[in-house]
Amino acid sequence: MIRPSLEDAYAACEAITRREARNFYYGIRLLPPQKRSALCAVYALARRIDDIGDEEGPFAEKATALAAVRAALHGAADPADPVMVAVTDAAAHYPIPMGAFEELVDGVTADVRMDADPDVTTGFYATFDDMAGYCRSVAGSVGRLCLGIFGSMEHPDSPGYADALGIALQQTNILRDVREDLQNGRVYLPREELEQFQAELVLDEHGVLVDKSGGLAELIRFSAERARDWYAEGLRLVPLLDRRSAACTLAMAGIYRRLLEEIAADPASVYHQRRSLSGWQKAGVAAKALAGMGRIA
Template structure:
């Protein structure tokens, strides 16, 4: 028995968490058949717990690290807790080849955020993206399953890294206000950018260097999407639709940012519910794959 009564209720809890908080992923997750949808909601709910610990603005760094250590302990013995999220993850891992070690990598990435880290070279940023997003790509692949393809985990990893690069470009201002800079120092120096927020609340870009940097970074992210989307042909139809929908939403965001970088200078850009639904529909019908 779980804190909510049954394994089914544990899955229902995870589904509700995902519906409320996975503003982009949920549009793809809904395209999966019920069993896979439930398993992926469980994966998302645990990833959400980890992210929320790192993003807690009221907790000290020490408290965050203790919280992350607690998750590591629970992952070591999923049967030792009645928390519905862990109950659902444990059941999902019995049903699907979910690489639970990828949660450890996600924890490593969130610890990088908590302890603070400067990214001098792009390769260092890739390491971070692999931890916080490539890991999620590999967890999703465990639920999706794939036809024999030895490079499938690599492609899933690369697709996650592409999504995270999009997040970074979307959230430059928000991250800066929170004391975090993910753009590599070598890129900032190359384009002569000193990140700052002006008195009008917008990212400053007096010489246009930030705009040029965003264009360059968007082109690089597109290359990672091209590499990661090699995963899709090895997936079954519904899993391919889910993957294509989730990545399509972020690729559309990337296109919007690249078309007009100033859109992220004063806000956190997002797509409307209708726009996300259109992307999901196109993924389900195979349009644009």
């Protein structure tokens, strides 16, 4: 294959982002063109890594695919790969912490190992700290990748805020997807908290979560309250960003935070469906972010 032009490489990444980033793209499109293209490149590679973990196939096959990504990050990329062409160019223009992609690979590797756990319904992660470590790998890493493109005022805590915001978003994902993850043989909720709330993860014959004692609903509300603290910490990044980068961050975080509040208000709503905001709701959050109205932590 012929090496794609930079224009074609970035166009391919933007097409992936528009198609796959159902929530993030509402924020990404608020960026100026050059930053938008760079962030689409980052998203496209992150999406590729994530998809390796979610696709069907044996552990060895997925491990090989993840190893190929690591090799590409160290200079062994296919020169005809538009995603790597775009990411390499973006990294030449922005201080993107490329090591964060390898952290993402580590997190997806943990997902793949979970698939092989015969007793995962008891909880793959023993404690919240264990789960937070996973969240840091798969989502905090993405927050820091975004920060490399956004840029920020000189502040020693900027990477930590970006990390916290990614962890907050991932906690929201875990609560939203608890049913779907269980159907796929994965449990992210900490084992000690499942035991503390006497929450059983059981699907009925229709694939609906059964919560006879109400313990799962209590755990979801408890987890949502904790996630709010992570959002508050992560959103301390916003005043350190330029207006468009701040708007992007507020839009992405705002969509997930609103989703978190809807789940907290009605935990049972995730027992039979994958909750999401409507397109109009997402657009409204993005519009408020661009207008600077979403800066409340």
